[in-house]
Every structure is written in structure tokens, then in C-alpha cells.
Amino acid sequence: MNEVYLPYFDPDFDNLPERINGPTCRVCIDNESMEDCTxxxxxxxxxxxxxxxxxxxxxxxxxxxxxxxxxxxxxWFMDVFHVKDEHGRKLTDHKVINFIQQAIGTTRGPQNSAKAKTYANMVFSPEHHNEHTAIEMTGTDRPGLFSEISAALADLHCNVVEAHAWSHNDRLACVAYISDQCTDTPIDDPNRLANIEDHLTMVLRGTTTPNPTGNLSCSQQEVKTAEFLGGEGTMTNVERRLHQLMLSVRDFERPSGGTTSLPMMPTGPECDEEGRKTTVTIDSCEERGYSIVNIDCKDRPRLMFDTVCTLTDMQYVIFHASINSNDGYAFQEYFIRHIDGCALSTKSEKERVIKCLEAAIERRVCEGVRLELCADNRIGLLSDITRVLRENGLTVVRADIATQGEKAINAFYVRDISGNQVDMEFIESMKREMGPIVLQVKIETRRPSSPERSRFSFGYMLKSQIERFSHNFITIK
Structure with a gap:
């Protein structure tokens, strides 16, 4: 019988392309080079x-x-980041270090991949993103609108598992994850989804009035209630989606002619307390065909994400960049071209990019009071809390709602409907009168408040009304 000889393959050839060209992605985490950062x-x-x-x-x-x-x-992409953890220290948690390597794509192996996936789910991929129905809403903002949305969802027998809302320049964007009140499962019945969409659209269209000065275009005033996603979620990062939704309703255009529904706060290129302005400029690098975007502003967490997100979603490619923060201020320089390979050539295009970047910097910044409440979760809790805030003259300008097990964790940035800030004396009075109901309160503004506002006994009113539906608020650690 004739023997059959199969060709021999040297195992070293299996990884030859990687040994010649290097892996497709390498991540190095260095804790030795710098004393104060990783x-x-x-x-x-x-x-x-x-x-x-x-x-x-x-x-x-x-x-x-x-x-x-x-x-x-x-x-080829080459990047260096100097990073610190939320406490301002080097990265020492090996879970975090391993996850960074796994998420960006260097370390291989089934065991490490499984660990990275588990850690990713624990850090920022809550299970309910895949188990509940997602709703996107955009429209013109007005005092109490988030409260009205919360009440509408409660009336429709929807449980709000998670929600995030931003308001800026008289526009509102909201992403919410909901479930059926009775079964706590995704809502996938087309007729019921259509009913929810129609009901929410009616709530949002309460802002629609003829506006000859052009605050929003007619098509935008029709209000977008966006995709209802059941089962396997397909949404991108929530914060990136909020940026995209705000961009879609042109929140980079400031309300004109005093037509705003909320009193405007000083934002954008206004001076801070030291007289330094937020500035965005665009220059040309003609010999290399780049446009150079320069951003000089007050530093804050997630600033680089917000600016890079905006440039990416506006279809610009970042070829080179330099980011530096010092003494509370940040300087960012981006060398960009449009995705079609062209630099910014017209004045109108440059002005639009400048406005959009200014808006991206402003959206996350909320002047006012941050209230954090934690309680046993139940149907209608969010509606009750936002109603109490509204009835006591406060409007929600940003919200982050989440559930952890049986607990509901709610964080609100609130302002007085008249535009006044709530001063510290007022907050301390509120906390004293809250008694057994405890709030975590953080002041997010340095502007002086109206002295008349602090005379309100807000704490007593809030306590008396909240006690009707909850007796177990606790401070968030």
C-alpha cells in the first residue's frame, strides 16, 4: 500500500506575520517612568x-x-496617555490594568478574555442594557419637562430601570431603559410601543409653539422619540449617544431673542472667576493639509472624551494631537481633516466646528445643586421624586438614574425655575429639616445666590412630601 505524505508546516510559521509586522495592537502600561501617574x-x-x-x-x-x-x-496609530485613578493616584488595581489591555486589544488567551469580559460587565455594561427596552427622546426643554416624562412613563405602566438626561441651550436629550411594570421584562409589543411613543411625543410637543425668530426649525420641533430596542441592545455608549442626540437638535445654536423656556446661565466663552475664557480656534497647516483645532478651557473629567467624540461624530479624522492640563486648565490641539481627506476650507464650516466643540464642552457642566438619593426601588418612585422637586420650584437640568439590586440611585442637577442658584445656607437649612430622610448634596456653582431664595423652608416641604411615599432614603457612600 502506497503511503501518503502530507505537507509539513513548521509551527513557527503560524505566528510569522505577527513576528514580522508586530501584533495589530500593542498596549504597554508603565508605572515606572512617571512619579505621579501611569x-x-x-x-x-x-x-x-x-x-x-x-x-x-x-x-x-x-x-x-x-x-x-x-x-x-x-x-499606524501611536498614542501615549498620562492617567490617574479617581483618587489622583497611579493605577495599582491589576483588574483595571488587565482590563485596559484586554479592552484595547493586546493580551490574548481564552482565560484572560473571559476575565476581561466579566470585568467589563461589572464596570460599565449593566445587564439591563440587554434585558430592557431603550427609548431616546429629544426636544425643546422647559421647566419640569423631565418630571412630566417620568410621570408619563409611570402612567404607561413602565418601570424606569435607568435613565440619563442632558439639557443645554434650551434642548433636552434623554436615553431611558424601561421594562414592563408587571413582568419586569422588555416591552416588545408593537402596538404598546407605538402607544408609548405617541404619548411621549405629546408630552414633548407641549414645547412646540410657533417661533418666527427660529429657535428650532419646524422639523426639529416635531420632536424625535427615537428607537425602541427590545432584547439584545444595539445602542452605543450612552454618553456618546447623548452627544449625538444633542447635535441632532442643534444645541450648538443658542436660543435667540429671549425665547428660552429656562433662564440661561453663563456658559461657553463667558469669563470664569479668574477672567479666563473658554476659547476654540481653528488654524491652517497648508504644507501638510491639516486644520489645527486649539481648545483652551477649564479642565474637568471626561473633557477629552467629549471633544474627541464630537470631532469623530462630525466625520473628522484626528491625525495628531497634544493634550495637556495644568493648574485646573486644559489645552488641546488637534490636527484634523474631514473624512473625505480635505481640510476645513470655508468660514462657515470652521464656525460650525467651533460652535459644536463649545457645546460639547458645556453640555456636561451643570451649575446648581446636585442631589443624590438612594431608596428601595418601586414603581413610580422617579415620578414621585421629580414631582416633589417641581412643586417646590426646582427644575432638573441633568439626571442620572440607575438601579442596583433592590435600590434606586438617583442623581439630579437642579436649578431654581427663576434662574437663581440655591446657596449653601439654604442647602444646610434643607438638610437640617430633612430629619431622618438624608440627602447627599453637592454644590456645583460659585455664583452668588439670591438672598430671598434662601428664606424658603424647602427642607420642610420636601421632607413632608417625600415622607408620604418613602421613609428609607440613605446617603450614597
């Missing part, structure tokens, strides 16, 4: 949006980026 180095084959993906991994872990150097010419 250095994260990323080398990878470049693709559009890769920088945003890397920045999103770091910011989702609540890491602060103090410096960054970016280069992605010739199809």
Missing part, C-alpha cells in the same frame, strides 16, 4: 474612530487623562 502607550493599525474607542475605555473607568500625545499618520 503611562498608557498604544500602538495599533489605525482605523477611523480608534482614538475615541481608546479614550472611551479610559474614561469609562473614571480615569483622568492629564496628558496625551497622538500620532496616526501612515496608517
Amino acid at each position: 503611562v498608557v502607550k498604544v500602538d495599533s493599525v489605525n482605523k477611523q474612530g480608534l482614538l475615541l474607542e481608546v479614550v472611551q475605555v479610559l474614561t469609562d473607568l473614571n480615569l483622568t487623562i492629564s496628558k496625551s500625545y497622538i500620532s496616526s499618520d501612515a496608517g
Whole structure:
């Protein structure tokens, strides 16, 4: 019998392409080079949006980026980040370090991959994103609108598992995850979803009035209640989606002619207490065909994510960048081209990019009071809390709602409907009168408040009304 000889393959050839060209992505985490921060180095084959993906991994872990150097010419992405944890220290948690390596794509192996996936779910991929129905809403903001949305969902027998809402320049964007009140399962009946959409649209359209001065276009005033997603979620990062929704309703255009529904706060290029302005400028680098975007503003968490997210979603490619923060201020420099390969050539295009970046910087900043409440979760809790706030003259300008087990954790940024800020004396009075119901309160403003506002016995009113439906609020640690 003739023997059959199969060709021989040297096992070393299996990884030959990687040994010649290097892996598609390498991540190095260095705790030795710098005394006060961890250095994260990323080398990878470049693709559009890769920088945003890397920045999103770091910011989702609540890491602060103090410096960054970016280069992605010739199809190769090279980046260096100087990062600290939320306490301002180097990264020492091996789970965090391993997850960064796994998420950005360097370490291989089934065991490590499984660990990274588990940690990712624990950090920023709550299970209910895949188990509940997602709703997106945009429209013109007005005092009490978030409270009305919460009440409408309660009337429709929907349980709000998680919700995030931003308001800026008289626009509102909201992403909510809901479930059926009775079964706590996703709502997938088309007729019921259509009813929910129609009901919410009616609530949002309460802001629609003829506006000859052009606050919003007619088509935008029709209000978008966006995708209802059941089962396997397909939404992108929630904060990125909020940026996209705000951009879609042109929140970079300031309300004109005093037509705002909420008293405006000083934002954007207004001076801070030291007289320094937020500035965004665009220059040209003609010899290389780049447009150079310069941003000089007060530093804050997630600032780089917000600016990179906006440039990416506006279809601009970042080829080089330098990020630096010092003494509470940040300077960012981006060398960009449009995705079609062209630099910014017209004055109108440059002005639009400047306005959109200013809006991206402003959206997350809320002047006012941050209230954090934790309680045993139940149907209608969010509606009750926001109603009490509204009835006592406060409007929600930003909200982050979540559930952890049987607890509901609600964080609200609130302002007085008249535009006045609530001063510390007023807050302390409120906390004293709350008695056994305890709030976590944080002041987010340095502006002086109206002395008349602090005379209100808000704490007594809030306590008496909240006690009707909850007796177990606790401070968030």
C-alpha cells in the first residue's frame, strides 16, 4: 500500500506575520517612568474612530487623562496617555490594568478574555442594557419637562430601570431603559410601543409653539422619540449617544431673542472667576493639509472624551494631537481633516466646528445643586421624586438614574425655575429639616445666590412630601 505524505508546516510559521509586522495592537502600561501617574502607550493599525474607542475605555473607568500625545499618520496609530485613578493616584488595581489591555486589544488567551469580559460587565455594561427596552427622546426643554416624562412613563405602566438626561441651550436629550411594570421584562409589543411613543411625543410637543425668530426649525420641533430596542441592545455608549442626540437638535445654536423656556446661565466663552475664557480656534497647516483645532478651557473629567467624540461624530479624522492640563486648565490641539481627506476650507464650516466643540464642552457642566438619593426601588418612585422637586420650584437640568439590586440611585442637577442658584445656607437649612430622610448634596456653582431664595423652608416641604411615599432614603457612600 502506497503511503501518503502530507505537507509539513513548521509551527513557527503560524505566528510569522505577527513576528514580522508586530501584533495589530500593542498596549504597554508603565508605572515606572512617571512619579505621579501611569503611562498608557498604544500602538495599533489605525482605523477611523480608534482614538475615541481608546479614550472611551479610559474614561469609562473614571480615569483622568492629564496628558496625551497622538500620532496616526501612515496608517499606524501611536498614542501615549498620562492617567490617574479617581483618587489622583497611579493605577495599582491589576483588574483595571488587565482590563485596559484586554479592552484595547493586546493580551490574548481564552482565560484572560473571559476575565476581561466579566470585568467589563461589572464596570460599565449593566445587564439591563440587554434585558430592557431603550427609548431616546429629544426636544425643546422647559421647566419640569423631565418630571412630566417620568410621570408619563409611570402612567404607561413602565418601570424606569435607568435613565440619563442632558439639557443645554434650551434642548433636552434623554436615553431611558424601561421594562414592563408587571413582568419586569422588555416591552416588545408593537402596538404598546407605538402607544408609548405617541404619548411621549405629546408630552414633548407641549414645547412646540410657533417661533418666527427660529429657535428650532419646524422639523426639529416635531420632536424625535427615537428607537425602541427590545432584547439584545444595539445602542452605543450612552454618553456618546447623548452627544449625538444633542447635535441632532442643534444645541450648538443658542436660543435667540429671549425665547428660552429656562433662564440661561453663563456658559461657553463667558469669563470664569479668574477672567479666563473658554476659547476654540481653528488654524491652517497648508504644507501638510491639516486644520489645527486649539481648545483652551477649564479642565474637568471626561473633557477629552467629549471633544474627541464630537470631532469623530462630525466625520473628522484626528491625525495628531497634544493634550495637556495644568493648574485646573486644559489645552488641546488637534490636527484634523474631514473624512473625505480635505481640510476645513470655508468660514462657515470652521464656525460650525467651533460652535459644536463649545457645546460639547458645556453640555456636561451643570451649575446648581446636585442631589443624590438612594431608596428601595418601586414603581413610580422617579415620578414621585421629580414631582416633589417641581412643586417646590426646582427644575432638573441633568439626571442620572440607575438601579442596583433592590435600590434606586438617583442623581439630579437642579436649578431654581427663576434662574437663581440655591446657596449653601439654604442647602444646610434643607438638610437640617430633612430629619431622618438624608440627602447627599453637592454644590456645583460659585455664583452668588439670591438672598430671598434662601428664606424658603424647602427642607420642610420636601421632607413632608417625600415622607408620604418613602421613609428609607440613605446617603450614597
